[in-house]
Amino acid sequence: MADVASKVLFLVNEHIATEALLGDAFAEQGFDVDTFEVVPAERVGAPAGEVTFPDPGGYDVIVPLGASWPVYDESLRDSWVGTEMQLLRDAADAGIAVLGVCFGGQLLAQAFGGSVARSPRPEIGWYDVLSDRPEVVPGGPWFQWHFDRWTPPPGATEIARTPNASQAFVLGRTLALQFHPEVDGDLLKMWLAADRDGDVIAAGLDHDELLTRTTELAQDTGPRIRSLVRGFLTHVAGHSRPS
Template identity: 30%
Template sequence: MLVHVVSDATDREGGHVTARLRALGADLVDLDRDGLPEPAEWVPGDLLLLLGSERSAHDPAHVHPVVAESRLVRASLAAGVPVMGICYGAQLIARALGGTSWAMDAPELGWQRIDTLDDELCPRGPWGQFHHDTFAPPQTARVLGSTWHGPQCFVDETRGARVIAWQFHPEVTPETYARWVEDSAAKVRAAGVDPAALVRQAKEFEHTSRTAATALVDAALRYLTVH
Protein backbone atom coordinates (compact mmCIF):
# COMPACT_ATOMS: atom_id res chain seq x y z
CA MET A 1 0.00 0.00 0.00
CA LEU A 2 1.47 3.32 -1.13
CA VAL A 3 0.13 6.37 0.71
CA HIS A 4 0.86 9.94 -0.35
CA VAL A 5 0.70 12.20 2.73
CA VAL A 6 0.09 15.91 2.15
CA SER A 7 1.24 18.16 4.98
CA ASP A 8 2.99 21.41 5.85
CA ALA A 9 6.77 21.21 5.65
CA THR A 10 6.87 22.46 9.25
CA ASP A 11 4.49 19.78 10.61
CA ARG A 12 4.53 16.29 9.10
CA GLU A 13 3.49 14.49 12.30
CA GLY A 14 0.81 11.95 11.42
CA GLY A 15 0.88 10.43 14.89
CA HIS A 16 -1.39 7.48 15.56
CA VAL A 17 -2.81 7.45 12.03
CA THR A 18 0.44 7.14 10.10
CA ALA A 19 1.80 4.79 12.78
CA ARG A 20 -1.11 2.45 12.11
CA LEU A 21 -0.66 2.70 8.35
CA ARG A 22 3.02 1.78 8.72
CA ALA A 23 2.11 -1.11 11.04
CA LEU A 24 -0.14 -2.41 8.26
CA GLY A 25 2.81 -2.34 5.86
CA ALA A 26 2.14 0.94 4.07
CA ASP A 27 4.88 2.94 2.39
CA LEU A 28 4.37 6.65 3.10
CA VAL A 29 5.55 9.40 0.76
CA ASP A 30 5.46 13.00 2.01
CA LEU A 31 4.14 15.77 -0.24
CA ASP A 32 4.72 19.41 0.73
CA ARG A 33 1.56 21.55 0.53
CA ASP A 34 3.55 24.44 -0.91
CA GLY A 35 5.18 22.35 -3.65
CA LEU A 36 2.59 19.84 -4.86
CA PRO A 37 3.03 18.21 -8.26
CA GLU A 38 0.65 19.00 -11.07
CA PRO A 39 -1.93 16.20 -11.44
CA ALA A 40 -0.56 15.35 -14.88
CA GLU A 41 2.91 14.83 -13.34
CA TRP A 42 1.73 12.84 -10.33
CA VAL A 43 1.66 9.05 -10.21
CA PRO A 44 -1.16 8.08 -7.81
CA GLY A 45 -0.62 5.47 -5.13
CA ASP A 46 -3.29 3.59 -3.18
CA LEU A 47 -4.43 6.37 -0.83
CA LEU A 48 -4.13 10.16 -0.55
CA LEU A 49 -4.01 11.41 3.07
CA LEU A 50 -4.33 15.10 3.91
CA LEU A 51 -3.08 16.06 7.37
CA GLY A 52 -3.97 19.15 9.40
CA SER A 53 -2.45 22.61 9.24
CA GLU A 54 -2.29 25.83 11.21
CA ARG A 55 -3.39 27.70 8.07
CA SER A 56 -6.99 28.21 6.94
CA ALA A 57 -8.34 26.82 3.66
CA HIS A 58 -10.43 29.99 3.18
CA ASP A 59 -7.52 32.41 3.77
CA PRO A 60 -6.77 34.39 0.56
CA ALA A 61 -3.07 34.34 1.52
CA HIS A 62 -3.04 30.59 0.81
CA VAL A 63 -5.21 30.52 -2.29
CA HIS A 64 -2.53 29.07 -4.59
CA PRO A 65 -1.62 26.01 -2.43
CA VAL A 66 -5.33 25.48 -1.70
CA VAL A 67 -6.11 25.41 -5.43
CA ALA A 68 -3.20 23.04 -6.09
CA GLU A 69 -4.23 20.66 -3.28
CA SER A 70 -7.85 20.75 -4.43
CA ARG A 71 -6.78 19.76 -7.94
CA LEU A 72 -4.79 16.86 -6.49
CA VAL A 73 -7.83 15.66 -4.52
CA ARG A 74 -10.03 15.67 -7.60
CA ALA A 75 -7.34 14.02 -9.72
CA SER A 76 -6.87 11.31 -7.10
CA LEU A 77 -10.57 10.49 -7.03
CA ALA A 78 -10.82 10.57 -10.81
CA ALA A 79 -7.97 8.04 -10.94
CA GLY A 80 -9.86 5.75 -8.56
CA VAL A 81 -7.63 6.51 -5.54
CA PRO A 82 -9.53 7.22 -2.28
CA VAL A 83 -8.86 10.27 -0.14
CA MET A 84 -8.69 10.62 3.66
CA GLY A 85 -8.51 13.99 5.43
CA ILE A 86 -7.99 15.29 8.97
CA CYS A 87 -9.03 18.74 10.27
CA TYR A 88 -7.65 21.23 7.70
CA GLY A 89 -7.52 18.25 5.34
CA ALA A 90 -11.26 17.72 5.84
CA GLN A 91 -11.96 21.40 5.19
CA LEU A 92 -9.78 21.30 2.06
CA ILE A 93 -11.59 18.24 0.73
CA ALA A 94 -14.95 19.86 1.41
CA ARG A 95 -13.95 22.92 -0.59
CA ALA A 96 -12.41 20.84 -3.39
CA LEU A 97 -15.70 18.99 -3.88
CA GLY A 98 -18.03 21.97 -3.76
CA GLY A 99 -18.39 22.78 -0.05
CA THR A 100 -16.88 25.65 1.87
CA SER A 101 -15.18 26.59 5.17
CA TRP A 102 -14.96 29.60 7.45
CA ALA A 103 -13.65 30.84 10.80
CA MET A 104 -15.66 30.05 13.94
CA ASP A 105 -16.44 32.60 16.63
CA ALA A 106 -14.48 30.52 19.15
CA PRO A 107 -12.11 27.55 18.78
CA GLU A 108 -13.05 23.95 19.59
CA LEU A 109 -10.46 22.59 22.01
CA GLY A 110 -9.79 19.56 24.20
CA TRP A 111 -11.21 16.06 24.15
CA GLN A 112 -14.85 16.14 23.12
CA ARG A 113 -17.56 13.57 22.46
CA ILE A 114 -19.29 13.53 19.10
CA ASP A 115 -22.88 12.91 18.06
CA THR A 116 -22.59 10.14 15.48
CA LEU A 117 -24.59 8.15 12.95
CA ASP A 118 -21.83 5.58 12.46
CA ASP A 119 -19.95 4.08 15.41
CA GLU A 120 -17.21 2.60 13.19
CA LEU A 121 -16.37 5.46 10.83
CA CYS A 122 -17.09 8.19 13.39
CA PRO A 123 -17.02 6.78 16.95
CA ARG A 124 -18.27 8.99 19.77
CA GLY A 125 -14.82 9.37 21.28
CA PRO A 126 -13.88 11.57 23.06
CA TRP A 127 -11.55 12.83 20.35
CA GLY A 128 -8.91 15.53 20.44
CA GLN A 129 -10.01 18.88 19.02
CA PHE A 130 -7.84 21.84 18.12
CA HIS A 131 -9.29 24.04 15.41
CA HIS A 132 -10.72 27.50 14.83
CA ASP A 133 -12.40 26.84 11.46
CA THR A 134 -15.41 24.79 10.45
CA PHE A 135 -16.90 23.74 7.12
CA ALA A 136 -19.98 22.85 5.11
CA PRO A 137 -19.50 19.58 3.22
CA PRO A 138 -20.30 19.17 -0.48
CA GLN A 139 -23.92 18.42 -1.35
CA THR A 140 -22.94 14.90 -2.42
CA ALA A 141 -21.52 14.03 1.01
CA ARG A 142 -23.10 12.20 3.95
CA VAL A 143 -22.34 13.73 7.35
CA LEU A 144 -21.73 10.96 9.89
CA GLY A 145 -20.91 13.00 12.98
CA SER A 146 -21.10 16.48 14.45
CA THR A 147 -20.77 18.66 17.52
CA TRP A 148 -22.57 21.95 18.07
CA HIS A 149 -19.54 23.60 16.41
CA GLY A 150 -20.25 21.84 13.10
CA PRO A 151 -19.63 18.64 11.11
CA GLN A 152 -17.03 16.21 12.46
CA CYS A 153 -17.03 13.51 9.78
CA PHE A 154 -18.30 13.09 6.25
CA VAL A 155 -18.02 10.53 3.50
CA ASP A 156 -18.56 10.86 -0.24
CA GLU A 157 -18.98 8.08 -2.77
CA THR A 158 -19.80 10.05 -5.93
CA ARG A 159 -16.41 10.96 -7.39
CA GLY A 160 -14.96 7.71 -8.77
CA ALA A 161 -13.37 6.74 -5.44
CA ARG A 162 -14.47 7.12 -1.85
CA VAL A 163 -13.70 9.94 0.57
CA ILE A 164 -13.63 10.04 4.36
CA ALA A 165 -12.79 13.17 6.33
CA TRP A 166 -12.69 13.98 10.05
CA GLN A 167 -12.67 17.40 11.66
CA PHE A 168 -11.31 15.96 14.92
CA HIS A 169 -7.74 14.71 15.39
CA PRO A 170 -7.47 10.90 15.63
CA GLU A 171 -3.76 11.18 14.90
CA VAL A 172 -2.68 13.53 17.67
CA THR A 173 -0.21 12.41 20.34
CA PRO A 174 0.31 14.18 23.70
CA GLU A 175 3.65 15.57 22.46
CA THR A 176 2.12 17.08 19.33
CA TYR A 177 -0.89 18.43 21.20
CA ALA A 178 1.38 20.07 23.78
CA ARG A 179 3.32 21.76 20.97
CA TRP A 180 0.09 23.07 19.41
CA VAL A 181 -1.01 24.43 22.77
CA GLU A 182 2.36 26.09 23.38
CA ASP A 183 2.39 27.67 19.92
CA SER A 184 -1.17 29.01 20.40
CA ALA A 185 -1.16 29.64 24.15
CA ALA A 186 -2.38 33.24 23.84
CA LYS A 187 -5.34 32.21 21.65
CA VAL A 188 -6.16 29.35 24.00
CA ARG A 189 -6.25 31.70 27.00
CA ALA A 190 -8.31 34.22 25.01
CA ALA A 191 -10.89 31.47 24.54
CA GLY A 192 -11.09 31.07 28.33
CA VAL A 193 -9.26 27.73 28.41
CA ASP A 194 -6.27 26.83 30.58
CA PRO A 195 -3.40 25.64 28.32
CA ALA A 196 -1.96 23.43 31.08
CA ALA A 197 -5.32 21.70 31.47
CA LEU A 198 -5.37 20.84 27.76
CA VAL A 199 -1.89 19.32 27.98
CA ARG A 200 -2.92 17.24 30.99
CA GLN A 201 -6.00 16.06 29.13
CA ALA A 202 -3.90 14.96 26.15
CA LYS A 203 -1.76 12.83 28.45
CA GLU A 204 -4.82 11.43 30.23
CA PHE A 205 -6.32 10.21 26.95
CA GLU A 206 -3.08 8.98 25.37
CA HIS A 207 -3.84 5.25 25.59
CA THR A 208 -7.52 5.45 24.68
CA SER A 209 -6.74 7.83 21.78
CA ARG A 210 -4.14 5.48 20.33
CA THR A 211 -6.45 2.47 20.63
CA ALA A 212 -9.38 4.37 19.13
CA ALA A 213 -7.26 5.72 16.27
CA THR A 214 -6.05 2.23 15.39
CA ALA A 215 -9.62 0.96 15.15
CA LEU A 216 -10.69 4.05 13.21
CA VAL A 217 -7.94 3.68 10.59
CA ASP A 218 -8.82 0.01 10.13
CA ALA A 219 -12.51 0.85 9.69
CA ALA A 220 -11.71 3.67 7.26
CA LEU A 221 -9.51 1.43 5.13
CA ARG A 222 -12.28 -1.17 4.97
CA TYR A 223 -14.72 1.55 3.90
CA LEU A 224 -12.30 2.96 1.34
CA THR A 225 -11.46 -0.61 0.21
CA VAL A 226 -7.72 0.08 0.48
CA HIS A 227 -5.61 -3.06 1.01
Protein backbone atom coordinates in the same frame (compact mmCIF):
# COMPACT_ATOMS: atom_id res chain seq x y z
CA MET B 1 5.36 -13.01 -6.86
CA ALA B 2 5.49 -10.96 -3.63
CA ASP B 3 2.63 -8.62 -2.82
CA VAL B 4 3.39 -4.94 -3.33
CA ALA B 5 2.76 -2.95 -0.15
CA SER B 6 0.04 -0.33 -0.23
CA LYS B 7 1.32 3.24 -0.06
CA VAL B 8 -0.05 6.29 1.78
CA LEU B 9 1.07 9.88 1.17
CA PHE B 10 0.68 12.38 4.00
CA LEU B 11 0.53 16.00 2.83
CA VAL B 12 2.11 17.95 5.72
CA ASN B 13 0.55 21.33 4.97
CA GLU B 14 2.30 23.03 7.92
CA HIS B 15 5.56 21.69 9.32
CA ILE B 16 4.25 21.21 12.89
CA ALA B 17 1.08 19.38 11.77
CA THR B 18 2.63 15.96 11.19
CA GLU B 19 1.03 12.54 10.74
CA ALA B 20 2.08 11.39 14.26
CA LEU B 21 -0.22 8.57 15.46
CA LEU B 22 -1.96 8.31 12.08
CA GLY B 23 1.32 7.34 10.45
CA ASP B 24 1.76 4.56 13.01
CA ALA B 25 -1.80 3.32 12.42
CA PHE B 26 -1.33 3.11 8.64
CA ALA B 27 2.04 1.37 9.08
CA GLU B 28 0.34 -1.22 11.31
CA GLN B 29 -2.09 -1.86 8.44
CA GLY B 30 0.86 -2.73 6.19
CA PHE B 31 1.24 0.61 4.40
CA ASP B 32 4.49 2.18 3.29
CA VAL B 33 4.33 5.77 4.60
CA ASP B 34 5.55 8.76 2.56
CA THR B 35 5.32 12.42 3.58
CA PHE B 36 5.49 15.65 1.58
CA GLU B 37 6.06 19.00 3.29
CA VAL B 38 3.92 21.68 1.64
CA VAL B 39 4.87 24.83 3.61
CA PRO B 40 8.26 24.49 5.33
CA ALA B 41 9.09 26.24 8.60
CA GLU B 42 10.87 29.15 6.93
CA ARG B 43 7.72 30.10 4.98
CA VAL B 44 5.20 29.96 7.82
CA GLY B 45 5.05 33.75 8.09
CA ALA B 46 4.26 34.08 4.37
CA PRO B 47 2.73 30.75 3.35
CA ALA B 48 1.40 31.71 -0.09
CA GLY B 49 3.46 30.48 -3.02
CA GLU B 50 3.57 27.88 -5.74
CA VAL B 51 4.16 24.24 -4.75
CA THR B 52 4.91 21.30 -7.03
CA PHE B 53 3.14 18.33 -5.46
CA PRO B 54 4.03 14.66 -5.98
CA ASP B 55 2.03 12.66 -8.52
CA PRO B 56 -0.81 11.07 -6.53
CA GLY B 57 -0.97 8.17 -9.00
CA GLY B 58 1.64 6.11 -7.15
CA TYR B 59 -0.41 5.98 -3.95
CA ASP B 60 -3.41 4.08 -2.62
CA VAL B 61 -4.36 6.73 -0.04
CA ILE B 62 -3.71 10.48 0.18
CA VAL B 63 -4.00 12.20 3.59
CA PRO B 64 -4.00 16.03 3.62
CA LEU B 65 -3.23 17.10 7.20
CA GLY B 66 -3.84 20.19 9.34
CA ALA B 67 -2.63 23.79 9.19
CA SER B 68 -3.31 27.03 11.05
CA TRP B 69 -4.45 29.12 8.04
CA PRO B 70 -7.98 29.40 6.64
CA VAL B 71 -8.49 27.25 3.54
CA TYR B 72 -10.48 30.13 2.03
CA ASP B 73 -7.64 32.69 2.29
CA GLU B 74 -7.53 34.17 -1.23
CA SER B 75 -3.73 34.31 -1.50
CA LEU B 76 -3.55 30.61 -0.59
CA ARG B 77 -6.42 29.59 -2.89
CA ASP B 78 -4.64 31.39 -5.71
CA SER B 79 -1.45 29.44 -5.03
CA TRP B 80 -0.84 26.04 -3.42
CA VAL B 81 -4.27 25.55 -1.82
CA GLY B 82 -5.86 25.73 -5.27
CA THR B 83 -3.25 23.28 -6.59
CA GLU B 84 -3.82 20.89 -3.69
CA MET B 85 -7.60 21.01 -4.17
CA GLN B 86 -7.08 19.98 -7.82
CA LEU B 87 -4.73 17.18 -6.70
CA LEU B 88 -7.47 15.86 -4.39
CA ARG B 89 -10.06 16.00 -7.18
CA ASP B 90 -7.66 14.21 -9.53
CA ALA B 91 -6.96 11.57 -6.87
CA ALA B 92 -10.68 10.97 -6.33
CA ASP B 93 -11.26 10.73 -10.09
CA ALA B 94 -8.50 8.11 -10.27
CA GLY B 95 -10.12 6.01 -7.53
CA ILE B 96 -7.49 6.87 -4.91
CA ALA B 97 -8.90 7.00 -1.39
CA VAL B 98 -8.54 10.28 0.52
CA LEU B 99 -8.64 10.96 4.27
CA GLY B 100 -8.68 14.68 5.17
CA VAL B 101 -7.80 15.89 8.68
CA CYS B 102 -9.02 19.29 9.99
CA PHE B 103 -7.58 21.78 7.44
CA GLY B 104 -7.34 18.76 5.12
CA GLY B 105 -11.00 17.92 5.70
CA GLN B 106 -11.95 21.54 5.03
CA LEU B 107 -9.90 21.38 1.82
CA LEU B 108 -12.02 18.43 0.73
CA ALA B 109 -15.25 20.28 1.50
CA GLN B 110 -14.08 23.30 -0.48
CA ALA B 111 -12.67 21.22 -3.37
CA PHE B 112 -15.89 19.31 -3.97
CA GLY B 113 -18.39 22.16 -3.85
CA GLY B 114 -19.05 22.65 -0.14
CA SER B 115 -18.06 25.79 1.74
CA VAL B 116 -15.85 26.73 4.68
CA ALA B 117 -16.34 29.76 6.90
CA ARG B 118 -15.56 31.09 10.36
CA SER B 119 -17.40 29.16 13.06
CA PRO B 120 -19.40 31.08 15.67
CA ARG B 121 -17.77 28.81 18.29
CA PRO B 122 -14.19 27.62 17.83
CA GLU B 123 -13.29 24.23 19.32
CA ILE B 124 -10.00 23.72 21.15
CA GLY B 125 -9.43 20.70 23.36
CA TRP B 126 -11.21 17.36 23.77
CA TYR B 127 -14.83 17.22 22.58
CA ASP B 128 -17.31 14.37 22.49
CA VAL B 129 -18.16 13.55 18.89
CA LEU B 130 -21.52 11.96 18.09
CA SER B 131 -21.13 9.41 15.28
CA ASP B 132 -23.83 7.85 13.11
CA ARG B 133 -21.33 5.26 11.85
CA PRO B 134 -19.06 4.21 14.72
CA GLU B 135 -17.59 1.45 12.56
CA VAL B 136 -16.02 4.26 10.51
CA VAL B 137 -15.64 7.09 13.04
CA PRO B 138 -15.76 5.90 16.66
CA GLY B 139 -17.77 8.32 18.78
CA GLY B 140 -16.46 9.85 21.98
CA PRO B 141 -13.63 12.26 22.79
CA TRP B 142 -11.48 13.54 19.92
CA PHE B 143 -9.01 16.41 19.97
CA GLN B 144 -10.01 19.66 18.24
CA TRP B 145 -8.20 22.87 17.34
CA HIS B 146 -10.12 24.83 14.71
CA PHE B 147 -11.83 28.18 14.14
CA ASP B 148 -13.64 27.36 10.89
CA ARG B 149 -16.30 24.83 9.94
CA TRP B 150 -17.57 23.38 6.69
CA THR B 151 -20.83 22.86 4.89
CA PRO B 152 -20.51 19.36 3.36
CA PRO B 153 -20.34 19.21 -0.43
CA PRO B 154 -23.29 18.10 -2.59
CA GLY B 155 -23.68 14.32 -2.49
CA ALA B 156 -21.72 13.92 0.76
CA THR B 157 -23.14 12.19 3.82
CA GLU B 158 -22.38 13.74 7.20
CA ILE B 159 -21.65 10.93 9.64
CA ALA B 160 -20.43 12.73 12.80
CA ARG B 161 -20.87 16.06 14.55
CA THR B 162 -20.64 18.10 17.76
CA PRO B 163 -23.22 20.75 18.70
CA ASN B 164 -20.82 23.33 17.20
CA ALA B 165 -19.73 21.80 13.90
CA SER B 166 -19.94 18.94 11.43
CA GLN B 167 -17.13 16.52 12.27
CA ALA B 168 -17.04 13.96 9.45
CA PHE B 169 -18.48 13.35 6.02
CA VAL B 170 -18.11 10.63 3.39
CA LEU B 171 -18.10 11.33 -0.34
CA GLY B 172 -17.28 8.32 -2.52
CA ARG B 173 -13.92 6.94 -1.34
CA THR B 174 -13.19 10.14 0.61
CA LEU B 175 -13.55 10.72 4.37
CA ALA B 176 -13.18 14.23 5.83
CA LEU B 177 -12.53 14.69 9.56
CA GLN B 178 -12.77 18.00 11.43
CA PHE B 179 -10.98 16.67 14.52
CA HIS B 180 -7.34 15.59 14.98
CA PRO B 181 -7.05 11.82 15.55
CA GLU B 182 -3.26 12.01 15.15
CA VAL B 183 -2.58 14.04 18.31
CA ASP B 184 -0.38 12.65 21.06
CA GLY B 185 1.40 14.43 23.90
CA ASP B 186 4.53 15.18 21.86
CA LEU B 187 2.59 16.71 18.96
CA LEU B 188 0.43 18.76 21.32
CA LYS B 189 3.53 20.14 23.06
CA MET B 190 4.76 21.40 19.67
CA TRP B 191 1.42 23.07 18.99
CA LEU B 192 1.31 24.69 22.43
CA ALA B 193 4.86 26.01 21.98
CA ALA B 194 3.76 27.57 18.67
CA ASP B 195 0.57 29.13 20.11
CA ARG B 196 1.84 32.68 19.79
CA ASP B 197 -1.66 34.18 19.58
CA GLY B 198 -2.75 32.61 22.85
CA ASP B 199 -5.61 30.59 21.34
CA VAL B 200 -5.64 28.16 24.28
CA ILE B 201 -5.84 30.89 26.93
CA ALA B 202 -8.51 32.73 24.92
CA ALA B 203 -10.56 29.53 24.92
CA GLY B 204 -10.49 29.48 28.74
CA LEU B 205 -8.03 26.59 28.94
CA ASP B 206 -4.43 26.24 30.05
CA HIS B 207 -1.56 24.23 28.62
CA ASP B 208 -1.17 21.91 31.61
CA GLU B 209 -4.87 21.11 31.57
CA LEU B 210 -4.78 20.11 27.88
CA LEU B 211 -1.63 18.01 28.30
CA THR B 212 -3.02 16.26 31.38
CA ARG B 213 -6.26 15.37 29.60
CA THR B 214 -4.28 14.12 26.58
CA THR B 215 -2.17 11.92 28.86
CA GLU B 216 -5.27 10.59 30.62
CA LEU B 217 -6.83 9.59 27.30
CA ALA B 218 -3.62 8.20 25.76
CA GLN B 219 -4.38 4.59 26.73
CA ASP B 220 -7.66 4.68 24.79
CA THR B 221 -6.52 6.94 21.95
CA GLY B 222 -4.24 4.43 20.21
CA PRO B 223 -6.87 1.67 19.85
CA ARG B 224 -9.50 4.22 18.71
CA ILE B 225 -7.18 5.62 16.01
CA ARG B 226 -6.41 2.10 14.79
CA SER B 227 -10.17 1.43 14.69
CA LEU B 228 -10.75 4.64 12.71
CA VAL B 229 -8.06 3.77 10.15
CA ARG B 230 -9.39 0.20 9.79
CA GLY B 231 -12.91 1.60 9.41
CA PHE B 232 -11.78 4.06 6.76
CA LEU B 233 -9.90 1.40 4.81
CA THR B 234 -12.74 -1.14 5.05
CA HIS B 235 -15.90 0.94 4.67
CA VAL B 236 -14.75 4.02 2.72
CA ALA B 237 -11.63 3.09 0.77
CA GLY B 238 -12.67 -0.53 0.26
CA HIS B 239 -10.22 -3.38 0.53
CA SER B 240 -8.79 -2.97 -2.95
CA ARG B 241 -8.19 -0.08 -5.28
CA PRO B 242 -10.39 -0.01 -8.40
CA SER B 243 -8.58 -1.04 -11.59
